[in-house]
Amino acid sequence: MTTTQLNQLAHRLNQINDLSKGEVGQNRLVYSPTWIAAQQQIIQWGLDLGFQVTVDDFGTAYLDIPGKTNPEQVIATGSHIDTVKQGGRFDGLYGVLGGLEALERLLDADGKPSKTLRLISFSEEEGSRFPETFTGSKHYTGQSINLAMRDPDGISFEAARQAAVSKLDLPGVNHNLPALPVTFTELHIEQGPRLIDHHLQIGLVTSIVGQRRFTVTVKGIANHAGTTPMNDRADALQMAVDLISDLRKNARQVDPQLTFTVGEFHVSPNTSNVIPGRVDFTIDTRHEKETVLDQFEQILHQVVETPRASKITSSVNRWAKSDATQLDQAMLARNQAIADHLGFRSSQLASGAGHDSQIMAQMTRTTMIFVPSINGISHAPEENTSQADLERGVTLLTESLHQQAY
Amino acid sequence: MTTTQLNQLAHRLNQINDLSKGEVGQNRLVYSPTWIAAQQQIIQWGLDLGFQVTVDDFGTAYLDIPGKTNPEQVIATGSHIDTVKQGGRFDGLYGVLGGLEALERLLDADGKPSKTLRLISFSEEEGSRFPETFTGSKHYTGQSINLAMRDPDGISFEAARQAAVSKLDLPGVNHNLPALPVTFTELHIEQGPRLIDHHLQIGLVTSIVGQRRFTVTVKGIANHAGTTPMNDRADALQMAVDLISDLRKNARQVDPQLTFTVGEFHVSPNTSNVIPGRVDFTIDTRHEKETVLDQFEQILHQVVETPRASKITSSVNRWAKSDATQLDQAMLARNQAIADHLGFRSSQLASGAGHDSQIMAQMTRTTMIFVPSINGISHAPEENTSQADLERGVTLLTESLHQQAY
Numbered sequence: 001m002t003t004t005q006l007n008q009l010a011h012r013l014n015q016i017n018d019l020s021k022g023e024v025g026q027n028r029l030v031y032s033p034t035w036i037a038a039q040q041q042i043i044q045w046g047l048d049l050g051f052q053v054t055v056d057d058f059g060t061a062y063l064d065i066p067g068k069t070n071p072e073q074v075i076a077t078g079s080h081i082d083t084v085k086q087g088g089r090f091d092g093l094y095g096v097l098g099g100l101e102a103l104e105r106l107l108d109a110d111g112k113p114s115k116t117l118r119l120i121s122f123s124e125e126e127g128s129r130f131p132e133t134f135t136g137s138k139h140y141t142g143q144s145i146n147l148a149m150r151d152p153d154g155i156s157f158e159a160a161r162q163a164a165v166s167k168l169d170l171p172g173v174n175h176n177l178p179a180l181p182v183t184f185t186e187l188h189i190e191q192g193p194r195l196i197d198h199h200l201q202i203g204l205v206t207s208i209v210g211q212r213r214f215t216v217t218v219k220g221i222a223n224h225a226g227t228t229p230m231n232d233r234a235d236a237l238q239m240a241v242d243l244i245s246d247l248r249k250n251a252r253q254v255d256p257q258l259t260f261t262v263g264e265f266h267v268s269p270n271t272s273n274v275i276p277g278r279v280d281f282t283i284d285t286r287h288e289k290e291t292v293l294d295q296f297e298q299i300l301h302q303v304v305e306t307p308r309a310s311k312i313t314s315s316v317n318r319w320a321k322s323d324a325t326q327l328d329q330a331m332l333a334r335n336q337a338i339a340d341h342l343g344f345r346s347s348q349l350a351s352g353a354g355h356d357s358q359i360m361a362q363m364t365r366t367t368m369i370f371v372p373s374i375n376g377i378s379h380a381p382e383e384n385t386s387q388a389d390l391e392r393g394v395t396l397l398t399e400s401l402h403q404q405a406y
Numbered sequence: 407m408t409t410t411q412l413n414q415l416a417h418r419l420n421q422i423n424d425l426s427k428g429e430v431g432q433n434r435l436v437y438s439p440t441w442i443a444a445q446q447q448i449i450q451w452g453l454d455l456g457f458q459v460t461v462d463d464f465g466t467a468y469l470d471i472p473g474k475t476n477p478e479q480v481i482a483t484g485s486h487i488d489t490v491k492q493g494g495r496f497d498g499l500y501g502v503l504g505g506l507e508a509l510e511r512l513l514d515a516d517g518k519p520s521k522t523l524r525l526i527s528f529s530e531e532e533g534s535r536f537p538e539t540f541t542g543s544k545h546y547t548g549q550s551i552n553l554a555m556r557d558p559d560g561i562s563f564e565a566a567r568q569a570a571v572s573k574l575d576l577p578g579v580n581h582n583l584p585a586l587p588v589t590f591t592e593l594h595i596e597q598g599p600r601l602i603d604h605h606l607q608i609g610l611v612t613s614i615v616g617q618r619r620f621t622v623t624v625k626g627i628a629n630h631a632g633t634t635p636m637n638d639r640a641d642a643l644q645m646a647v648d649l650i651s652d653l654r655k656n657a658r659q660v661d662p663q664l665t666f667t668v669g670e671f672h673v674s675p676n677t678s679n680v681i682p683g684r685v686d687f688t689i690d691t692r693h694e695k696e697t698v699l700d701q702f703e704q705i706l707h708q709v710v711e712t713p714r715a716s717k718i719t720s721s722v723n724r725w726a727k728s729d730a731t732q733l734d735q736a737m738l739a740r741n742q743a744i745a746d747h748l749g750f751r752s753s754q755l756a757s758g759a760g761h762d763s764q765i766m767a768q769m770t771r772t773t774m775i776f777v778p779s780i781n782g783i784s785h786a787p788e789e790n791t792s793q794a795d796l797e798r799g800v801t802l803l804t805e806s807l808h809q810q811a812y
Contacts, residue, residue, distance in 0.1 A: 192633030209632060213678055224784060225667035225690045226615060226758030227598030230658070232782070237668050238654065244647045252636070261631035262643050263678040265671055265685075272619055272669040272688040279671075282678040284631045352632030376638070378630060 009101045009394065010387065016041060016097070017089045025086035025381035026093075030124035030135070031059070031164035038081055039168055042096060042121045047172050049104060051119075054174040058139040059123040059165040062178050063100065065107055067115040067405065075113075075405040076181035076364075077102065077397060078120030079188055080136055080356055084128040088189075088383020094371070094390065095187040096121045102398040106405070113405035118181055122356050130157050137359035141180065183331060183404060184360040186368045187397050189385050191353050193376025201392050202339050202346035203370030204332050208358040209259075209286040209350055210293050210324030216243060216304055220312045222269055222277025234311035237267055237276040243304060243314060244281070250299045251285065258296060259286045259352060288324050288350040325358040331367035331400075338399045344392055353378075369393055369400075414510075415800065416793065418503045422447060423495045431492035431787035432499075436530035436541070437465070437570035444487055445574055448502060448527045453578050455510060457525075460580040464545040465529040465571045468584050469506065471513055473521040473811065481519075481811040482587035482770075483508065483803060484526030485594055486542055486762055490534040494595075494789020500777070500796065501593040502527045508804040512811070519811035524587055531762050536563050543765035547586065589737060589810060590766040592774045593803050595791050597759050599782025607798050608745050608752035609776030610738050614764040615665075615692040615756055616699050616730030622649060622710055626718045628675060628683025640717035643673055643682040649710060649720060650687070656705045657691065664702060665692045665758060694730050694756040731764040737773035737806075744805045750798055759784075775799055775806075 019034045020026045028035045039061055046053045046063035054062040061081075067073065079095025099119040106117065122136030130149040138145050149157040169175055190196075195203050220234035244262055251260035264282040283300070287293050297318070304316040332348065339346040351368065360366045371393040374384040425440045426432045434441045445467055452459045452469035460468040467487075473479065485501025505525045512523065528542030536555040544551050555563040575581055596602075601609050626640035650668055657666035667690040674684040689706070693699050703724070710722040738754065745752040757774065766772045777799040780790040 190633065191630055192635070193638055194635060197638065211632065223782065224597055224759065225669060226617065226665060226692050226760075227596065227784070228665070228758070228782060229598070229600060230662060230665060232599055232603065235667070237671060238650075241647050241650045241654075241668075244644075245651055248644065248647075256636060259632060259634075259636060261641070261679070261681055262647075263631060263673075263680050263682060264676050265643060265673045265682075266676075267669075267671045270670050270672075273667070273690050274669050275667055276669060276671075284679050286632050352634070353630060354632070376629065376634060378633070 009097060009390065012097045013089060013093065016093055026083040026089060027085060028081060028083045029129040030082045031160040035082060036164050036167050039121060043168060043170055043173060045100060054176050054178050055168045056139065056177045057165060058136055058161065059168055060136045060140060061121040063119040065103055065113060065117040068112045069114045071116045073115040074118050074181035075115050075183055075401055076118040076120055077185045077401060078122065079186050080122040080125035082124045082126050084126045084379050086381060087379055088381060090189045090383055090385055091378055092125060094189055098187045098394045098397060101394050102401055105398050106402055110406055115405045117401060117405050125356050133354065134356060134359045137356040141359055141363045180363050182364060184364050184366045185397060185400060186355060186357045187393050188355060188368060188370055189378060190370040190373045191378035192373065194349055195370060195372035196374060196376060200345045200347050201389060202344045202396060204335050204346060204348045205327055205351050205368035205370060206348050207288040207327055207350045208325040208355055209288050209352050210290050211286045211322045212293055212297060212318055213320035214283045214316050214318050216281050216283065216314060216316050218279045218312065218314045220277055223275045225273040225275055228275060233275055235275050236279045236312065239312050240279040240281055246303050247300060250303060251296060254296045255287060255292045257287060258292055286352055290324050322354065325361050327357065327361055328365040328367050331365055335367060335369060335396065335400050338396055342395060369396055415503060415507045415796065419495060419499065422499055432489040432495060433491060434487060434489045435535040436488045437566040441488060442570050442573050445527060449574060449576055449579060451506060460582050460584050461574045462545065462583045463571060464542055464567065465574055466542045466546060467527040469525040471509055471519060471523040474518045475520045477522050479521040480524050480587035481521050481589055481807055482524040482526055483591045483807060484528065485592050486528040486531035488530045488532050490532045490785050492787060493785055494787060496595045496789055496791055497784055498531060500595055504593045504800045504803060507800050508807055511804050512808055516812055521811045523807060523811050528762050539760065540762060540765050543762040547765055547769045586769050588770060590770050590772045591803060591806060592761060592763045593799050594761060594774060594776055595784060596776040596779045597784035598779065600755055601776060601778035602780060602782060606751045606753050607795055608750045608802060610741050610752055610754045611733055611757050611774035611776060612738065612754050613694040613733055613756045614731040614761055615694050615758050616696050617692045617728045618699055618703060618724055619726035620689045620722050620724050622687050622689065622720060622722050624685045624718065624720045626683055629681045631679040631681055634681060639681055641681050642685045642718065645718050646685040646687055652709050653706060656709060657702055660702045661693060661698045663693060664698055692758055696730050728760065731767050733763065733767055734771040734773050737771055741773060741775060741802065741806050744802055748801060775802055
């Protein structure tokens with residue numbers, strides 16, 4: 001690492017993030033003008049470095065350094081270029097620009113690789129404009145995607161996609177869907193506090209948690225807060241409080257690592273002098289083992305559906321599920337050895353957030369490298385990672401790609 | 407009781423309620439066209455019966471049968487003519503028309519009373535158009551009222567009041583503020599389920615509960631539902647659940663009759679995959695003893711303000727308070743004797759809702775008579791009381807007024 005190299009990564013991060021200048025946080029929603037300008041810039045950097053650049057129908061950009069002896073074997077790295085609304089400076093973008101930095105350093109230091117090195121700048125992962133996530137990696141891996149989606153302004157996915165992708169066909173760019181790589185390594189910020197809290201520098205991701213989301217509906221009887229005696233109430237809110245209290249205890253008993261979040265809570269009629277007649281609340285649970293999620297889901301049904309009061313009914317509905325994904329153990333072990341060799345304080349951990357890697361892992365050997373998030377904050381303008389930690393991630397990625405491709 | 411008499415009360419109830427025909431429930435908001443038409447009709451019935459009718463500056467109507475020997479001693483009954491939005495057919499109106507029925511029966515059967523008999527049709531009690539309750543009885547008893555109020559459409563209280571009251575000065579009506587009565591008896595529906603649940607026919611009201619409303623604010627830290635470990639959260643909603651659970655237990659321990667209602671609950675950001683950073687919830691507590699309310703309020707501060715987690719703070723703010731009102735014990739005892747004599751199944755109970763009687767009781771000896779509410783429902787179009795129960799209330803009131811005024 002030299003100061004010049006570090007500055008180049010910081011400079012490129014600034015250049016892309018400056019496209020949202022004057023706004024609150026980053027707003028590179030897929031196929032927006034800011035997104036188009038960002039992806040064009042990534043492509044231009046690839047072209048300037050002499051990489052072979054391909055764009056697919058969804059606007060994902062592939063920047064290749066073709067291999068000398070085994071060009072059909074592709075060693076890939078990358079992440080997504082889009083952000084949530086009012087997002088941070090590193091989520092996704094760090095994996096794209098850190099990967100570009102790694103490829104450039106390898107080309108500079110070691111010349112052409114034996115296998116092909118590929119940087120992927122996925123079009124979309126966050127699901128923050130259209131109601132589907134991971135459309136970039138899903139398209140690359142051949143998963144079906146609902147194309148009949150519209151954004152909140154009523155613009156169709158197809159119209160937005162075609163208009164945006166047509167602007168990426170710069171001179172020298174191939175339009176194509178490349179073959180899948182043999183390995184995929186994603187560099188990303190942790191988005192949580194575990195590394196920073198334990199003064200660690202690198203996280204090696206064992207798995208991406210499975211996730212299930214539910215809505216619990218409690219129906220009682222709305223009534224006068226003054227004239228209805230306490231023992232004659234069918235108070236939906238008090239029942240919801242009991243259910244949440246019990247479910248939280250059960251979640252802890254099933255596994256302390258199981259996350260349990262009641263994020264939404266809606267009361268009807270929501271008036272101070274009326275006993276609530278109905279409450280709907282959401283539960284978000286995540287764990288790296290499907291068996292743990294299965295066990296909790298069974299208890300959830302039991303707890304919610306067991307009658308507790310004669311005039312109150314409760315029900316539960318699961319409306320989202322994504323399976324836990326185990327990442328490649330051999331790739332992780334190699335990255336662990338590199339981290340140890342470089343003297344980086346590291347830990348192996350599961351990712352609580354979803355990533356393109358969980359899609360890629362279904363088709364190819366996949367691993368992830370995390371760097372610490374200051375205060376564990378992400379999806380917010382305050383999202384931050386120290387320069388030294390950003391550099392450690394790139395250093396580890398560079399060595400990992402070198403071992404695989406040369 | 408004759409069928410003709412019962413029919414007259416039912417007929418008058420229909421006639422006033424038909425003014426809101428085609429709407430959802432009753433909408434006699436103070437000084438509205440429907441309210442004006444209703445109060446004009448009450449006045450007209452009084453004039454037709456030869457009563458001496460007075461209207462005050464706030465639009466309360468006083469229908470008097472002057473006493474033969476002690477006309478300066480006034481025995482009053484009545485209630486309010488206004489309703490909440492989408493209200494029921496009996497709340498307030500039953501006390502006005504039931505009182506008119508009683509006075510008419512007494513005049514028919516016994517001729518002129520010794521003392522003056524007065525029916526009061528209070529202008530307003532519900533606080534459903536302007537942000538103040540009991541303005542009718544407050545004006546009559548000389549309490550100060552904030553006149554600088556506006557309704558949700560921006561119409562000032564003063565403009566609405568003056569325009570409406572000018573329409574009540576029918577020929578034969580005096581405009582004046584009459585002297586206060588020596589007793590006041592209010593006939594009203596219970597608005598709760600205690601009478602109907604216990605197969606009772608009459609409720610004799612010992613007191614009107616004191617009421618206090620609070621908002622509890624819990625501030626934690628909003629964060630990612632997937633990447634923030636369970637032991638590293640500052641989850642405002644989970645803390646709110648614990649507080650509500652503890653406070654409910656405490657309320658029950660202080661007194662099982664203390665009502666405890668969390669009616670409003672607001673979460674921020676209220677998104678399924680974000681740990682809530684802030685929760686605000688309301689508490690409505692009522693009891694007939696101020697000492698019980700004081701005791702709970704002290705515990706409330708203690709429970710909310712005792713720190714439970716390093717990164718979460720909670721605070722409590724009281725924003726409404728009305729004192730408990732003891733009604734006249736001698737008047738209640740006399741009504742109890744009459745109810746027993748008539749063979750009505752009755753109970754003495756505290757009122758959980760506010761009434762004009764709590765204002766009148768500050769200036770004159772006051773009692774209330776309740777009749778059962780079917781299913782305990784009020785402030786809704788479903789509000790209902792059987793014909794037989796309506797008649798029992800009027801019969802008891804008539805005998806009570808007879809004993810006082812003749």
